Amino acid sequence: AQEHREQWGSRTGFLLAAIGSAVGLGNIWRFPYIAYENGGGAFLVPYLVALLTAGIPLLIMEYTIGHRFRGSAPASFRRLSRPTEALGWWQVAISFVIAVYYGAIVAWGLCYAWFSLRQTWGDDPEAFLYEDFLQVAAAPGGITNYVPGVLWPLVGVWVLVLIVMVLGVRRGIEWANRIFIPLLAVLFTILVVQALFLEGAAVGLDALFAPDWSAITDGSVWVAAYGQIFFSLSIGFGIMITYASYLRRRSDLTGSAMVAGFANSSFEILAGIGVFATLGFMAVASGIPVDEVATSGIGLAFVAFPQIISSLPFGAGLFGVLFFVSLVIAGLTSLISIVQVVVSAVQDRLGMRRVPAALLVGGVIAAVSIALFPTDQGIYLLDAADHFINQYGIVLAGLASVIVVAWVVRRLPMLEAHAAKTSVVALTWWWRITLSVITPVVLGFMMYDSLRAELAQNYEDYPTWFLLTAGWGVAGAALVLGILISLIPWKNLPSEAADADGD
Numbered sequence: 001a002q003e004h005r006e007q008w009g010s011r012t013g014f015l016l017a018a019i020g021s022a023v024g025l026g027n028i029w030r031f032p033y034i035a036y037e038n039g040g041g042a043f044l045v046p047y048l049v050a051l052l053t054a055g056i057p058l059l060i061m062e063y064t065i066g067h068r069f070r071g072s073a074p075a076s077f078r079r080l081s082r083p084t085e086a087l088g089w090w091q092v093a094i095s096f097v098i099a100v101y102y103g104a105i106v107a108w109g110l111c112y113a114w115f116s117l118r119q120t121w122g123d124d125p126e127a128f129l130y131e132d133f134l135q136v137a138a139a140p141g142g143i144t145n146y147v148p149g150v151l152w153p154l155v156g157v158w159v160l161v162l163i164v165m166v167l168g169v170r171r172g173i174e175w176a177n178r179i180f181i182p183l184l185a186v187l188f189t190i191l192v193v194q195a196l197f198l199e200g201a202a203v204g205l206d207a208l209f210a211p212d213w214s215a216i217t218d219g220s221v222w223v224a225a226y227g228q229i230f231f232s233l234s235i236g237f238g239i240m241i242t243y244a245s246y247l248r249r250r251s252d253l254t255g256s257a258m259v260a261g262f263a264n265s266s267f268e269i270l271a272g273i274g275v276f277a278t279l280g281f282m283a284v285a286s287g288i289p290v291d292e293v294a295t296s297g298i299g300l301a302f303v304a305f306p307q308i309i310s311s312l313p314f315g316a317g318l319f320g321v322l323f324f325v326s327l328v329i330a331g332l333t334s335l336i337s338i339v340q341v342v343v344s345a346v347q348d349r350l351g352m353r354r355v356p357a358a359l360l361v362g363g364v365i366a367a368v369s370i371a372l373f374p375t376d377q378g379i380y381l382l383d384a385a386d387h388f389i390n391q392y393g394i395v396l397a398g399l400a401s402v403i404v405v406a407w408v409v410r411r412l413p414m415l416e417a418h419a420a421k422t423s424v425v426a427l428t429w430w431w432r433i434t435l436s437v438i439t440p441v442v443l444g445f446m447m448y449d450s451l452r453a454e455l456a457q458n459y460e461d462y463p464t465w466f467l468l469t470a471g472w473g474v475a476g477a478a479l480v481l482g483i484l485i486s487l488i489p490w491k492n493l494p495s496e497a498a499d500a501d502g503d
């Protein structure tokens, strides 16, 4: 028997969950460096333009599709137009891949929060990370070794995620975000304040915000801005469709999209301040220019930050715990949202109840994650999958979905009318222009640009066989699987009328 579709308890609950999904590792370890590398203070111009001309319009499109069709990504697309169901499954496959490796990073963060207390990494954090903690093999190859120090924390992360999924949208996801997002805001603010008191903070902030206005005329800076917005708002792979499908009938869609978009960007700027104040301290303390200490991603969080934490004049343990706990919370709330994309799709597709669907899907994702990542190959797999699934999964699926919605099935006017019914801020012709012209052109150019780089040189100089499997293979499989699954006849999808209270 079909359950009633779950619903958020309140608008705040939905907003917190949407913000929790958007605010992730990208805000903390990606934005600061991207801004620094692409014009510093001047980067804010292309960044804001990208937010207004692609980020928020796409967010509104996804919210409206989810709200109008009240289904997981595949179910919603199918109701939009039968053949577009493949887009939904493609997004589900992408989410599956991301969930599998995102969980591993959260587990590392958990370990590092603990390590911070005694600075377990000693005086060579880089060697500690790769040799002692991850026990990475010398090169990509077959898995020969399991690493218990990563395995158990990863099991813990998946147990926690499974509990949230089983509890469901309101009692699980909404509650987790109601606790975690305010907690994250408090912890991260304390961290930033502590960072601002470090000697050298001003040097770091100067390096980040000093505007290089010549960047404005550089095409690659604009590509970086749109790329960051796209990644940071988690658009293009079904999360926002899924979350919006649990909204009540009368919900302000455009207003919610704006609140979530600006909240995410505010958190990015706050993180930029915190990270660069800290890097400024390191630069001044070691007499090396900021230029040489600035970095992003795994190198920033798990090498540079441990180094800095060890040399702090005061409160090192506190600072480390604040940083890594923030990273874990930001990652966990994003992880929950990606897993829900897959759970809700399977639930709709097989007509399953929430609890068995959550256990089945969560169990499979957790099993794959646990089989692959706490191994001597974990970081190579993670690096390749992350790069290729971002470029040829998220960005490509996002591009395909705007082209299909705007030009192939031509549903923007219909979605616009739907959003207008319940939203405070009305959409105008300019929403249609951004989605039908600006977004496809920019994303198309981004695609061309990254393909060119890919073909010119092997990513990270990894061996070709490895990129063909862990990179192209994984991203291609997501697309092919998406199309194949959409071709299987689907008889028990409740008609839209049965599920939606008309409109």
Ligand code: PHE
Binding pocket: 021, 022, 023, 024, 025, 026, 027, 098, 231, 232, 233, 234, 334, 335, 337, 338
């Ligand atoms: N938007 C997230 C961030 O900025 C990234 C993310 C990736 C979120 C995957 C959900 C899923 O970090």
Ligand code: NA
Binding pocket: 022, 023, 024, 026, 027, 231, 232, 233, 234, 264
């Ligand atoms: Na983000």
